[in-house]
Amino acid sequence: MAEIVNLRAARKARARSAAAAVADANRAAFGQSKAERAASASESARRARTLDGAKREP
Structure with missing residues (x-):
């Protein structure tokens, strides 16, 4: 015999997990x-400078 599932409770549980x-x-x-934001910004700027410096001129 199959287990009975309350669809409303299952829908609410799925919504709770999505919200989490x-x-x-x-x-x-x-x-x-x-x-932390400043460190992240400086790190991304450093990566961009490194990448731009490694580009070859056509």
Whole structure:
């Protein structure tokens, strides 16, 4: 015999897990201190300079 599933509860559980995933992504994006944001920006700028310096002229 198959297990009886409450569809409303399953739908709510799926919505809760989706909301938790979005919240986790937002915590990673917006939960940084000012120093962490500055370090990340300087690191990406350094990578861009390194990449631009490695380009060959046509």
